[in-house]
Amino acid sequence: xxxxxxxxxxxxxxxxxxxxxxxxxxxxxxxxxxxxxxxxxxxxxxxxxxxxxxxxxxxxxxxxxxxxxxxxxxxxxxxxxxxxxxxxxxxxxxxxxxxxxxxxxxxxxxxxxxxxxxxxxxxxxxxxxxxxxxxxxxxxxxxxxxxxxxxxxxxxxxxxxxxxxxxxxxxxxxxxxxxxxxxxxxxxxxxxxxxxxxxxxxxxxxx
Numbered sequence: 001x002x003x004x005x006x007x008x009x010x011x012x013x014x015x016x017x018x019x020x021x022x023x024x025x026x027x028x029x030x031x032x033x034x035x036x037x038x039x040x041x042x043x044x045x046x047x048x049x050x051x052x053x054x055x056x057x058x059x060x061x062x063x064x065x066x067x068x069x070x071x072x073x074x075x076x077x078x079x080x081x082x083x084x085x086x087x088x089x090x091x092x093x094x095x096x097x098x099x100x101x102x103x104x105x106x107x108x109x110x111x112x113x114x115x116x117x118x119x120x121x122x123x124x125x126x127x128x129x130x131x132x133x134x135x136x137x138x139x140x141x142x143x144x145x146x147x148x149x150x151x152x153x154x155x156x157x158x159x160x161x162x163x164x165x166x167x168x169x170x171x172x173x174x175x176x177x178x179x180x181x182x183x184x185x186x187x188x189x190x191x192x193x194x195x196x197x198x199x200x201x202x203x204x205x206x207x
Contacts, residue, residue, distance in 0.1 A: 021184040021185045021186075022182075022184075023041060025182075025183075025184055025185035025186075025189070026185075026189070027182045027189075028041050029044045032103070034100055035100070043094065044086075045058065045059055045094070047059035053082070056082065059094050060082075060086065060091065060092065060093065060094050061091050061092065061095065062078075062082055062085050063088060067088070067110060068088065068110050068111075068112060069111040070117075070118065071112075071120065074117060074118065074120045075164060077118075077119055077175045078162075078164070079162050079176065080119060080175040080176040080177070083176040083177065083180075084108070084110075084176075086101075086102045086106075087102060087106060087107060087108045088107070088110050089101060089104070089109055089110075116174075116179075117174060118173075118175050118176055118178075119173060120173060121171040121173060121174075122161050122171070122172050122173060122174055122203075127205060128204065128205065129142050129143075129144075129202060129205045134158040135158065135160070139160055139161065139162070140160075141158045141160040141161050141178075142158070142161070143158060143159075144156060144157050144198065144199065146193070157192050159179065159191055159192065159202060160178060161173060161174065161175075161178060162175045162177065162178070179191060179199060
């Protein structure tokens with residue numbers, strides 16, 4: 001019961017932190033023209049009851065990892081599979097809106113083998129920026145410098161790396177949500193503006 005309460009409080013905190021990003025962004029399905037019950041912004045992805053995934057209160061089907069084609073050696077992590085629950089263009093956008101699939105221009109299809117690698121180990125090559133603790137040390141990620149404060153210190157944004165599953169096992173992996181976040185109205189839902197290839201060079205430090 002306590003864990004459920006904490007999850008609900010966390011979801012509420014997220015909503016209060018960035019409502020404009022969701023309301024004004026492309027994940028406001030009602031504003032995008034989908035027939036969403038009561039125009040509820042959160043409903044296509046989240047539900048307080050009967051979720052298919054406990055931590056995120058997920059309100060849609062999560063595809064099997066075998067349903068998505070990825071690059072050789074990649075194993076798509078849980079977070080990316082949640083994204084593909086809509087963006088495969090086949091799965092309904094919500095358990096509560098079972099008749100609708102995502103619009104064609106938002107569908108990636110089920111073959112990701114020619115896209116940026118996902119479900120792959122971030123690794124420790126000299127060509128990659130080092131991973132370090134982020135989000136209060138709860139997970140590993142890459143800090144990208146996006147500007148400077150008046151005192152000369154860096155302004156950074158985090159690119160999170162994910163475990164392969166929700167048990168905290170597996171490699172620190174690059175997943176869809178490393179570069180993208182649904183809770184934004186930023187261009188292409190990017191965590192970091194890619195002007196000047198800032199997003200790319202945040203990880204790929206050597207050319």
